[in-house]
Amino acid sequence: xxxxxxxxxxxxxxxxxxxxxxxxxxxxxxxxxxxxxxxxxxxxxxxxxxxxxxxxxxxxxxxxxxxxxxxxxxxxxxxxxxxxxxxxxxxxxxxxxxxxxxxxxxxxxxxxxxxxxxxxxxxxxxxxxxxxxxxxxxxxxxxxxxxxxxxxxxxxxxxxxxxxxxxxxxxxxxxxxxxxxxxxxxxxxxxxxxxxxxxxxxxxxxxxxxxxxxxxxxxxxxxxxxxxxxxxxxxxxxxxxxxxxxxxxxxxxxxxxxxxxxxxxxxxxxx
Numbered sequence: 001x002x003x004x005x006x007x008x009x010x011x012x013x014x015x016x017x018x019x020x021x022x023x024x025x026x027x028x029x030x031x032x033x034x035x036x037x038x039x040x041x042x043x044x045x046x047x048x049x050x051x052x053x054x055x056x057x058x059x060x061x062x063x064x065x066x067x068x069x070x071x072x073x074x075x076x077x078x079x080x081x082x083x084x085x086x087x088x089x090x091x092x093x094x095x096x097x098x099x100x101x102x103x104x105x106x107x108x109x110x111x112x113x114x115x116x117x118x119x120x121x122x123x124x125x126x127x128x129x130x131x132x133x134x135x136x137x138x139x140x141x142x143x144x145x146x147x148x149x150x151x152x153x154x155x156x157x158x159x160x161x162x163x164x165x166x167x168x169x170x171x172x173x174x175x176x177x178x179x180x181x182x183x184x185x186x187x188x189x190x191x192x193x194x195x196x197x198x199x200x201x202x203x204x205x206x207x208x209x210x211x212x213x214x215x216x217x218x219x220x221x222x223x224x225x226x227x228x229x230x231x232x233x234x235x236x237x238x239x240x241x242x243x244x245x246x247x248x249x250x251x252x253x254x255x256x257x258x259x260x261x262x263x264x265x266x267x268x269x270x271x
Contacts, residue, residue: 051144056151058230063122067135067146072096072116076138080110080120084131085203092120127152127179127202154179154204155230160223160237162213169213171239173224174206181205183227188217 057063068075077095082104084090090104100110109121118137122129133148156178162171175182181197184207193211200206213219219239226235 051146053146053148054151055148056153056229057125059125059127059152059154061125063125063129063150064119065122065133065135065148065150066117066119067148068137068139068144069117070137070139072112072118074139074141075118076140078110078118078138079136081134081136082108082131083134084128086128086130094118125152127154127204130203152179153230155228156182156205156207156226158226158235158237160239162239165210165212171211171213171219171222171224172208173211173226173237173239174208175226175228176206177204178207178228178230179204180229182207184209185225185227186211187221187223187225191217 055065065080067078075096077093079091079093082090082092090106092100092102092104092108092110094100094110102109107123110118111121112118120133120135130150130152133146133150135144135146135148137144137146154177156175158173158175160171160173162169164170171186173184173186175184177200182205184193184195186193186209188211191211191214193209195207195209197205197207209224211222211224221238223236223238226237228235
């Protein structure tokens with residue numbers, strides 16, 4: 001009597017098992033970060049279970065780093081060795097006895113998730129927090145080591161204008177102090193532009209693109225597009241050239257010649 005109903009349920013049970021397997025495979029609890037919507041990651045293994053991760057976080061965001069999915073009840077100790085780019089190396093650690101060490105003293109801290117997993121919290125992420133974060137987590141039955149190369153993403157300041165260069169008009173589009181370097185494109189793609197990228201000691205980049213404006217060129221719809229990983233959408237800057245701008249240098253030249261001639265005429269009359 002019960003066999004038909006049991007057989008009827010088997011396909012549903014099979015589908016449920018497949019769903020659970022697919023969910024764990026896709027959304028598995030991989031260590032290395034915890035709720036970082038502004039982050040990008042790239043993992044690689046270096047053998048013996050060690051993992052190297054490259055992560056980038058937006059300026060001003062709260063960063064959470066983990067190196068194990070073990071709960072604190074299973075963990076014997078966690079040691080974070082932090083090698084910052086612009087500061088001395090420091091350590092933050094904690095063990096199952098409640099003993100902890102913090103030689104960084106800069107706001108970073110070890111804390112726990114709602115499931116009692118430990119993570120390193122970096123509040124208000126800045127350029128000074130860039131560096132290599134090495135974590136060793138020892139738990140009952142094993143250990144895990146992570147090396148996380150942490151970088152920052154900072155949006156550049158943008159500007160665009162016209163100026164004179166070698167008696168010719170050029171359009172300039174600039175993205176200052178961004179990290180990484182921004183990418184600049186012109187709406188007049190057929191015209192050749194000169195792009196220069198300069199780096200500063202603190203790792204920021206300035207990109208400047210200069211587009212030569214030839215006489216007769218349509219400048220009414222001239223714009224430059226700036227792309228950067230910090231932004232979800234690209235920035236478009238429109239440049240407006242005043243009518244008669246190309247006539248202005250000629251007018252100034254004629255005025256200068258007339259002034260010189262008037263000067264010679266005055267000197268001639270005095271003699």
